[in-house]
Amino acid sequence: MTVSPGATEQARLEKTWEKYIISGSLDLSQVSNLIAASWQRCRSAAVNPAGGICCQVHPDDRLRQIMESNKKMLAIASPIIETVYHCIQDSGFMVVLVDQEGVILKTMGDYKTLTNAGLLNFHSGADWTERSVGTNAIGTCLATGIPIQVTGAEHFCYQHHAWTCSAAPIRSPAGNILGCLDISGPYEKMHPHTLGMIVAAAQAIESQLCNELISVKSTSTRNHFTIMMDPVSQERNKNRTGFTFQDIIGKSKKIRATVNLAMRASTSSSTVLLLGESGTGKEVFAQAIHNASERRHRPFIPVNCAAMPAGLVQSELFGYNDGAFTGAKRGGQAGKFEMAEGGTIFLDEIADMPLEMQANLLRVLQEKTIMRVGGSKVIPLDVRVIAATNRDLFQEVRNGNFREDLFYRLNVITIEIPPLRAREGDLRILIEHFLGILSTRLNKSIKNISSPAMEILTQYQWPGNIRELANVIEQAINIAENDIIDAGHLPRYLTQSLINPPDEIWRIITLDQLEEKTISKTLSHFRGNISKTARALGIGRNTLYEKIKKYNINPF
16 A cells, blocks of 8 residues: 555645745745755756756767766666566656766666656656756755655656655765665655665665675675575575685784684584674675585575665565565565575674564574465574674664664674774785785786875774775775875875864864865975875865965975
8 A cells, every 4th residue: 555645735835836936935844954955956056947857868978988987886786776676566666776976877667657757858868966857856865965755846846746756875885975776656656665665775785885895806796695686696606605714804913813703603503793893894704704614515695684675574584485475476485594594694784674573583593493474384494693783782772773682692602893993003904905906806007005195094094994995995096097006096085084183173263274274284294295285185286386375385
């Protein structure tokens, strides 16, 4: 059963929209702050509220270039888009992938929906930003960086009032927006849960992008797909876990102690709980434990609990029988626990599992059996469980978000993976490791890192840990012109972290003072070298000279 706003609600929104379009007067009690701010941006950009047909569509040759520059995201997102579409097929909705500039890369929907969308030029190559087509989930999501649902008359352009759309951003491991994922369809079929589904799907894409960076030994993107992977492909790819304890790079006392504990855990069949910040390598440890255990010749099945749409969790984990629900595959489907029989199931982001599913998981751990959705047969299990989270599970228990009995059932062997900043001496080793491996993979001949660049890398705190480090090194390798990475090849936020130490974060200063201080410290860091300073700040040499003159800075 679909839930849609009543005619009264739509009429109220239409009147609010019409009043704003005619007079510029906006009653903030009638629309959300996000929609109000978007309408104001559209008005300032002179977007035609009577329009809605996209006039900014890239020609085929330019679209091919855009697709090529986004080929990694497209390759990873396409199977996930197919899975989402399978859930909404024949509902009148379509799934849309766009890049960071708002250009549509891919659409998937039924013929009628795509035909209606085509009347608005809502197809590949179209610019679906706010400045092009007004308030909409895609454009507003990219403008604000947060998930949003835009329905009916919340759209700035009248021709979009018959539509509802929900979009969520797709971010890189460093937090930069790479694009967004959207579901669009008829206004009258709007459902609030659609936003949750698209957020989960976007997170699944982000997870695979992260795996792509850290899993440098992987030969296929699909090796690491979790919930979104077809079970037949999963069976073919089982056992391709790749990582062993020898692949965990580092000599610090903390990481060696962690590895030693994990090696001892590999000799046991008890449940393991991996704790650590995002990007510390929890799945690498899980794979290494599996590969060192007696189960190494059996499947290793990774499951991202945060990427599972709430309504699909039970059927994905425990499987379903033929006819269990509308859209169920003929013959049914095995769940992830069945696929992991004799091997290991890795429950990543376990803290994000819905409470009602936690009770079911607890029962499986206690009884070591499952029952498929729509079935009556009890299926015995022989599966080793490794769970992981970046949250404080004990605090989640106290907050009522995680079952206490499940916490104790999982918390048998606990392994805390240290953050990169706490691994003394390991950073340089990892930098050299990623430089070598990624240069080879990208067919580059980058062999060295300059002293200024190394200083920036070693002083940065790395909140994204190893995953962020790998991402930064890959970025630098791609843009380096010669065989050396210099400071100017590193992301600007790394340089800015050096010139804005933590104890000064809350001091209130003017923008001019901040700019003067930034330029002075960067000049000092590069010992007055104008070219390097300009490159690090992301400005031209002439602009830098103007700033030096403006603030009367002594570059030497």
